[in-house]
Amino acid sequence: MAEPDPTKSQARLAVQLQQAGPIPLDADFHCEPGELLALVGPSGGGKTTLLRAIAGLYRPARGVIRCAGETWFDAEAGRSLRPQQRRVGLVFQDYALFPHLDARANVMVALDHLPAAERVRAAEGWLARVRLDGLAGRLPAELSGGQRQRVALARALARSPRVLLLDEPFSAVDQVTRRRLQRELALLREEIHIPIVLVTHDLDEAAALADRLCVLHTGRSLQQAPAEQLFRRPASPEVARLLDRHNVFTGTVVEDEEGRRLQWGPWRLEVAEGLAALVPGQRVSWYLPPSDVVLHRRGRPSRGERENPVQGRVVEMAVLGGISSVALAFDHCDDTLRFELPTHAARRNGLARGEAVGVSLLAAGIHLMPGAPVTHPEIPDR
């Protein structure tokens, strides 16, 4: 990515925190104004702790937090601004609305910086922006889950924050409401030009809403990238597994008269990029997105058939509506290759458990992860 211009980097949020315990942290990420960064990873991965540290509600052992040209936290210099001084808008997971105050008064709590006469109008303006006009006099107990979330969002934005922090903001509402709120957040982003950090364990939500994802595991930031890049080019087998990606294998770099190849069991695979930097004999982890597995059709040639053809047998076939998920096993290794295809295509080609099939592994899809250890670390299920 190109270096952002200096005016932009002034307003960005930059977080760099480390500590050994009690909650281990080793995170380094940034978020530009107008950008939405999603912190993703399994529960207990330190996501909420990082958000609390940005808000000034948690004080880590080491590190620096800068935002809007100001240093909010610098452990070495002994500087840590109080939450009141940081101007953050934080939407809590359970919204944390004040139960004794109606929606209007909840928002007005964050408007102390305005003259008293303007607060009511400003609060109602914010409620209107989150489509709650007419409900200003309701207590939180009299609002639905989605409406409460909007009050919390209005309260967080009312203080003109320098950064907006969202802690699993859609986890407590039903799916229909969630979709609507997500759509509204996407629209709201066009109006507010501050860094937005979203904590979620829902990868689909992160991929749909965020410009970039930052993958966290036990407090460590492993990779930051746009969703598409992250899902096609994970930095390590660990990231691939955290992102629920299958198809992580181990191969060996070989060199023959046709050039450099990746040896995987009996097959020598062509790889579009990355092999030149490696030395023959090197063991390397590699990943293939399911979309880059092409099934060989029965009886007639298919696209890319000559590209890295391999043979396996179907060990699992799950029909999920119009899509079938297929797992292939091979004789040379314990790993399974997973891919998806339309159910009608699976039927037409007679795919069934135990059947032998041929597939092509597209050379452009093969992603080498030479920096990572070749044994896959075990990652507990999310």
Next chain:
Amino acid sequence: MDWTALSVSLRLAGLTCLLLLPLGLWLGRTLALSHFRGKPLCEALVALPLVMPPTVLGFYLMQAFGVEAPLGGLWQSLSGGGLNFTFTGILLASLLANLPFAVQPIQRAFESIPPNLREAAWCSGLSPGRTLWRIELPLVWPGLVSALALTFAHTLGEFGVILMVGGAIDGETRTLAIAIYDRVQAFDESGAAIMSAMLLLVSFLTIGVVYGLAGRRRWRRG
């Protein structure tokens, strides 16, 4: 009807409430929000008057209030008077005897506030002081009212501690509860009956106020 005794009782109960309110607020909030090593010990000490026989508490206080004891001696050197058999003495005793009635409801009320409400207030820009005033106090006030009502009613009815420390000096330490006992000793059952009915009424009213307030919290429904 012994109006002097009633006035001593009301004065004692009123002052006990007034003095215990800030103390109970501070102690109850501290015990609810902070975690420190000696916390269980502190809580046990606060609760002690609940389980200790009033005469035993009264006996120890009488000992401590004597001019030879450090506390009594200090008071003597400061004010020139003693603590035993004085209104100040029974007020001090009443403060200690009522500590659990004031502190515990306030502590429970503060404990019931979700911690993230306080954090949400800070993130909205409220200072800790304004958070206490605008968020915490409105949420704990039913606890405050019940602490005050319990303290008031309990002070009116306190017998053992007051008798041990104060005796029954007319206009100084003879409270309504002690006056009732004196009436019965003097075979004046109708006098005792009127005063007992008075105490019954006051107790019923205070407890009625507590339950009435507890039912009025509209926002508790959520």
